[in-house]
Amino acid sequence: MKTLKNIFLIILTIGVLQSCVVSEKPNIDFFTNSKYDFKGVKFMSINVPTALAKSYIKKALKEDSENEETINLVKKASKIKVLTVANGSEKMINDYNQYLSDNHYEEWATIKHEGDNINIRVKQDGETIKNMLITVGSKQKELVFVDVKGNFTISDISKMINSVSVNN
Template identity: 35%
Template sequence: MKRLKICFLLLMTSVLMQSCLVKSRPNMDFVNRHHLSKEAAVVSLNVPTYLVRPFVKNALKDGDEDQELIRFALKKLKRVKMMTISNSKNERLMKDFQKYLIRNRFEEMASLYSDGARISINGKFKGNRIKRLMLGIADDEDLVFVDIKSDLSIEELSDMIQHYEGQQKRKANM
């Protein structure tokens, strides 16, 4: 009976840990492996926050204002999926990304151009709550996509951005 319990626990642990493995295939619906060039290298990662929270909480010290902001953000995040594609010279992938956003009713929150890279920040809302954030970053050869599942209000996101900007100004003045 004891061996059965141990085997069951090992099996469950391996199933839970499998979701956060680094994979060499796409983990987002809009990417079709056949549309990628043969030289393209795909790295994808699924990170359930229930696995991340204990490690981050232990690493953070109590009392620091910045670390309190990180703790707050961790409470609001549910899942993070990330995918990078290197050496992809295919413009079709960004078009597929845009079609995916339209089809799934994401709203564009911001679109930036910085140092030759296009950055697209899109949100899926339910009332005034942000349920999912999709970030797409594209430069000459590399693409990075981040899918964040959350329960964050627009006001909370605004407060976090203002806190970060204030922190950057303080560092610049030092």
């Protein structure tokens, strides 16, 4: 969990310090292409400039003594989008999960930590994973969605999940 929290904090810090695109409109497909009623929901989208983010994230992970699996995973990322949602609902999460299932995302791991649920889903093209979606939900109806595109192997993701699970 520490690794995922660090990645989220680093991405958000980069969003503030670097010239990335920050918007109050959602940047993840389910939320932009949905006829869902988002009344009362507040979004903050961050499109992270990957070229700038990679070196900063790798350096921060090394300083935090994170494992090589997580650092190697960051190296293979080609695009990172972050979406935070305030006032989300359980129904919205369930509908989002159904959307992912309908679009051939496979659930790889669910990690529970201090009341937060972290869900990792991937979309494969043969042996290559082209897209990884990480969802972090809390009891306070606050959600974080991280959409990571790249060329990952099954081994890359499994090692990262195992290292996060072992560290908690």
